[in-house]
Amino acid sequence: MHARAPSHPGRAALVLPALVLLALSALAGPAAAAETAAVFPVEMFDPAASYGSRTRPADAKKLALVTEELRTSLKDKGGLTLVDTAPAAAQIDKEGPLYKCNGCANDIAKGLGANLAVTGYVERGANQIFNLSVVIAEAGSGKVVRGGQVTIRADTDDTWAHAMRWVVKNRLLAEPLPGKS
Structure with missing residues (x-):
């Protein structure tokens, strides 16, 4: 018996690649969901500061420095x-501090179109x-996917x-983020 040639050889050539693309897009779904992040400015928690006091200029400079370090590392290495x-600066200012606003950062991140919300704070201790x-949470559910802490001496x-850099390398990105390989 002879094997019969398909009546439409072009159809088989089109169907297989289409199925492969469909399967790959299904696999990429979760990966795409974890690719965008709203990295909020790192904040200062100073238990000794009086209510309504502002962050010292030297501390504000360091907070901006570590915020940029966090953003760069998550973008380049993560x-x-x-x-x-x-665009959410007014809302961030109103809701802040984000480290104690009961998940408002997740809502803000979601509103900005991000899948992840990244927040951080520095707590002032005694004598330097x-x-x-730092915490990374899913913007939609609020589920914490990574977190890390380190003491600065x-x-x-x-x-x-x-x-x-140590927190990012050894805690946040020690393993690939969900949806990343």
Whole structure:
């Protein structure tokens, strides 16, 4: 018996690649969901500060430095696409501090079109000892997917930047983020 040639040889050639593309897009769905992140400015928690006091200029400079370090590392090493948080600046200011607003950062991130919300704060301790904490949560559910903390034992730009790089490398990106391989 002879094997019969398909009546439409072009149809088989089109169907297989279409099925492969469909399967790949189904697999890419969760990966695409974890690719965008709203990285909010790292904040200061100073238990000794009086209510309504402003962050000292030297601390504000270091907070901006570690925020930029966090954004750069998550983009370059974590492969995340960062969304601009500037359009939500008024809401961030109103809701803040984000580290204690009961999930408002997730809502803001979701409103900005991000799948992940990244928040962090530095807690001032005694005599140049600071604790740096960072959390990555799913914007939709609020589920924490990663977090890390480190103690900073000197009050210099270099020690703060080093602390953020350490948290990112050893806690936040020690394993690939969900949806990343």
